[in-house]
Amino acid sequence: MAKRIDVNALNVYYSKFLAVEDISINIEPKSVTAFIGPSGCGKSTFLRTLNRMHEVIPGGRVEGEVLLDGDDLYGPGVDPVTVRSQIGMVFQRPNPFPTMSIKDNVLAGVKLNGKKISRSDADSLVEKSLRGANLWNEVKDRLEKPGSGLSGGQQQRLCIARTIAVKPDVILMDEPCSALDPISTLAIEDLINELKSDYTVVIVTHNMQQAARVSDKTAFFNIAGTGKPGKLIEYNDTAAIFSNPEQKATEDYVSGRFG
Amino acid sequence: MAKRIDVNALNVYYSKFLAVEDISINIEPKSVTAFIGPSGCGKSTFLRTLNRMHEVIPGGRVEGEVLLDGDDLYGPGVDPVTVRSQIGMVFQRPNPFPTMSIKDNVLAGVKLNGKKISRSDADSLVEKSLRGANLWNEVKDRLEKPGSGLSGGQQQRLCIARTIAVKPDVILMDEPCSALDPISTLAIEDLINELKSDYTVVIVTHNMQQAARVSDKTAFFNIAGTGKPGKLIEYNDTAAIFSNPEQKATEDYVSGRFG
């Protein structure tokens, strides 16, 4: 199911403001790619262009190409809905649907597809997805309760479960663990490792250890200063980025006290 | 200015649900104390009881004592407002005031209470606080712009600046860096180190490295299972917790793959 992503000379704008400039990158199928870089350098912005979520923001637009197995996401006649159901996304802030129960949250994406799903299939999908997100034990007794009653970390795991349940080709994750404790983070990282045997995973993270642990390739983004566009500085195998970066900026960043 | 905090046999409830049970802990002035533990164990909940923010939640109540330099925060006749202006708080999610400019956000704690402040005092306070939060360079040209236009990391640093500006005795931070990139995190950690020479700092974190780097003492919380109350398992010098924990649970937690 996994698909490759090729980005060619992509510029990303917020109305007139060029937030990300001239990115070209090839993301292999069945791999985990990590985006790292300082805050504000446009990691989230770029990630959102990969499933056309960027255009949801008023004024958000792109120039250039993003190819999913050779098909341009931004080609004429392409429906963003099709794109997004093939490329799932987990956000920085947990956002379970407040009006739905935990169970319905997990099934939200599946139900949209209009496919009839039997009760037992639904139940097993819910369990599988929640287990995958390492949340099953905590919520199995209150599947009918609203998702908003959970703690932040629990909510984020619920959102991950929701995305997994749709079984997309590509999963984009924007700092999915920034609200999680180590145990949950561990579970998610394990999950990412499992997922990559079937899917293409792209993850934004601030935790360089995490990038080093989970990703096959790492892209380092940087920004020259406020108001300047973010750029892709270096993209390489994770090992190379962390041990032997080509660029001075990358080295400075990864060899900070963090690592 | 720093003050000590002594908590005696504190139970914290959400209406009928006992979220945190029987916590006793002594937090030294001019020190940094880190709370660690798995998600949902009640770290945030307990932290919020330290400046009476817990009671803002409907049904939120406590039993027991929290002493600030020997004065019970929950004593009769104590005004929560007084408590909170002496014990500041930074939240997990960045929450700048959307109606205010960056500058007004920093001055919010001062101005909202109707205190008069001269223009020059205000300007220097803004600069000092923003520098302290490592945000000055990024926003100095747009102080009059709304705070909500910043990126997540920038917003969180703005919130830290806002709290610093009030000059409290104690600063509580609930995963203040979970939305920050390493460089900002570094700056915040440096700041915490600076702050501790004057203030008492309590920080909730998932990043054990961070706990190890910034804190003098570490408290490990755990939870036996869903619906059970969170408990303080071990509280000791940070070095001891990470190198030589007394409890098996602590050791398991800190010696995970994360370290």
Added chain:
Amino acid sequence: MTTNALKSKSSTSGQAGDKIFSGTALAAGVLILVTLFAVAIFLLIQALPTFVADPADISGGEGFFAYIWPIVIGTVIAAAIALLIATPVGIGVALFISHFAPRKVAGPLGYVIDLLAAIPSVIYGAWGYMVLAPALVPIFEWLAANLGFIPIFAGPASQTGKTMFTAGIVLAVMVLPIITSLSREIFLQTPKLHEEAALALGATRWEMITTAVIPFARPGIISAVMLGLGRALGETMAVALVLSTGNLIPSLIKSGNQTIAAEIALNFPEAFGLRLAELIAAGLVLFLITLIVNMIARGIIARHKEFSGAN
């Protein structure tokens, strides 16, 4: 630990500010209750003669119940027609402005719809009988000819177009801006996080609206509809001018039927003594209807409380 330093620092003046403010807020709330109570008492006292009078002296000669129930039904019919039209259209317009129209035009469009609220009810009444009613006559005739077997469309259709159906449409136009503007504000407040969550799951725009927007806005929509219903139930002048009143009949395209508010407005000027008491009693009944309707609405909102958008 003799004195609590925190306590001594707790400035009483600051706390007084809070007390005064919350006290004022409370007083305002209580004032509303008192006013409403006073209105109820006023209605009761003034209506009392109706209930103690000899049934033969009441209009129609068969007692108050026989007098009031046809116009109660009429009131409900008028309000029902109005809401059946205005609720879907109003929500549609609100969605159009909040989620469909291009941003640049959305604001002005909302403004244009709000304008409907600005038009006084006398004008709606005048427009209703001068423009709308004649325009509807051919439609009524068509309905009577083709769907006449349904009692509500039974002919012969009114030649002036001044029917319950017309009154309902005028009321719908009048409550539309109320429903629209409140719903619109709430739709606009739907957390972006939730909308994006739905879109990222591959939802179409309509599916995003059903998963994220509508559930979040549901209590607000119900309130908006209740507000509209209040207006529809209580509207006097427009109905008085538009409707050819009469006895309760099932057909909506003939002259006939009456609403409580219009009954009061039409007869109040010449009323005195018992007739006045009767009309005020009718007002009291209207009051009770609103009470019941609101209880039902409350019930609906309360059932969804646990899953309300606030978290």
Added chain:
Amino acid sequence: SDNPTAAAGSESASSSAASGVTGTLTGIGASSQNSAMEAWITGFKAENADANVQYSPDGSGAGREAFLAGGAQFAGSDAYLKPEEAEKAKEVCGPEGAFNIPAYVSPIAIAFNLEGVEEINMDAATIAKVFKKEITKWNDEAIASQNPDVELPDTAITVVHRNDESGTTENFVEYLKAAAGDVWNYDVSGDWPSDIQSENAKGTSGVVSTTTSTDGAITYADFSAVGKLSTVNVKVGEEYTKISAEAAAKALETATPVKDAAENDLALDLERDTTEAGTYPIVLVSYHIFCSSYKDQATVDLVKAFGNYVISDAGQKTAQDSAGNAPISAAISEKAAKSIDGITVAK
């Protein structure tokens, strides 16, 4: 500015002060006489610059109610005080009570909209049957037989009546009841009989505009307001009387004073079933109701001045110019002046 009719305004200001009445007189009551009342107020203020009269056309019932509650110093009413009201008036007016003065007389036209037909003759029974919806076509034999010269179309008759309670309705059905009692078997009331389901509208202007826009419609309305509508000639005695102010005034002359009324009370009972040729019996008489005594001299002066102005020739003339009604006769005017001059300060 408060001076829309610029020329007239400046003139009147100078002529005023002489009379010396001051204060504000409040009246509430019938809407029928509103146009006349505006004319009276304007005319009165032109002569008495320091005096003010305000009148709210809330309706006759509301006017009498307010008057009896002490909320207005006089009432305008399409019906005179009923005995129990007259009794109640003693509470606010003192032992002498209140009295009625006919101030405004206007014929009620039976007006219709029928293409190509200008005038139609009907007797009382036919009128009653039309409004009862027993006659439903314009070319019905009952109508045709009275109008041999008129070509009547096969149009349906749409009856348009008032949907608000009204003095016009009350006078009209009083006529039907008196002149065609065997057909019109409903109680006399300001409310249209609810058994007759028909088109209706609010106010005189409402029924007129509905009738004007509906072919085949017929209604009853104040003669001055019927505009382009045609009117029915009503059979009185052996002849058909065309509606006119003079014919209406004649009806007033044949009216009889209400029995048992006080001496100063000019309430009239009209003879609706009169057979005297040239009389138009469907007439609305609207009264001014005053107290026999008021609490202070200033009010008494004001009331007297205004009351006298209204019934004076000048007053009736202005009203006629404005409202198109019929003037009261000299005889009534004379009696009214005597009654008004009898108003005293309460002891």
Added chain:
Amino acid sequence: MSVMTSNKHSATPTPPSRKRNSLSKGKLPRWAVPATAAGAIIIGAALSTLTGFSVATFAIYSAVLFVIAATVLTSAVEGKRQGRNAMWTYLIYGSFLLALIPLASVLFTVLEKGLPGMSSHFLFTSMNGVTGAVDNQTVADGTPVLGGAYHALMGTLLITLWATVISVPVGMLTAIYLVEYGKNGPLSKAITFFVDVMTGIPSIVAGLFAAAFFGLILGPNARMGIVAAVALSVLMIPTVVRSTEEMLKIVPNELREAAYALGVRRWRTILKVVIPTAISGIASGVTLAIARVIGETAPILVTAGIASQINTNVFANWMSTLPTFIYYQILTPTSPTNIDPSVQRAWAAALLLILMVMALNLGARLIASLFAPKKGR
């Protein structure tokens, strides 16, 4: 910019051969929807002609046909979900167009009938001294209509102003109590409930109540501006409470907590953080509430009386407002024989009233945009 993009396009080597974009498969061609619309209009016209052509049936048939056809077509080509999306999209666009019809019709009627009467004379003079005779004269001479609505305009402004001054603080404070202090206790539940009930008070009852209430204090039939303002307040308060409450509820709790944690007092938090965040919604709610009452007729009649001259004192003497002015001009024309001048004045007053509320709306929007949460950079 577009030149640059195309340059880049051509310059970029595109690895996989691009025959057809599989993501765009099963997508309706661009011309499909306009074509369906054209078809629907033609068939709609035909159907309508069959049953005796009228614009109304033509529009209805065409619209229904278009929605059905476009839905079916989209469903068939793009799938059921897209079909449903398309259907609802068209219905929502349709509902907007539908709502525009009465608006356009009412506005057109008011403009058509009201514009001829709009003049500075109309705007700046009262009806003092204008009698039927005057109107008869103008009709006979064909001169411009005399008399204006200045007194009524003043009355409307003053009475509405006073009603707003009473209702907005009471309504907003109540909403604040409900959202910030009531904590869903029995009292706040009762208030919420009865506020809803209050929206159902028929306006005439509100007027009678205010009249009776002031009658107790000042004696029977004490009619003046302030009594009318109180009557309008009874009608206005629930709208203010309701809309303010809804707006306060959706202010994120995080903001309140942020302020509390800074040691800001609750009332200051409410005044300086919560209300500013919600102000745009509140402003439009208040505008709506004003619009709701500014056109009221029945309660004014029994509380403020009627006047033909200017009175700017709400605490003494009778007053007219634009709606009562319109009402009486229509229902009891100054000259029954020549109603045209009165009708003209009535529609001109209606136009004036609408223009006033438009200005009010604009003002509220301005306030809202000045204070609204600032977005963007």
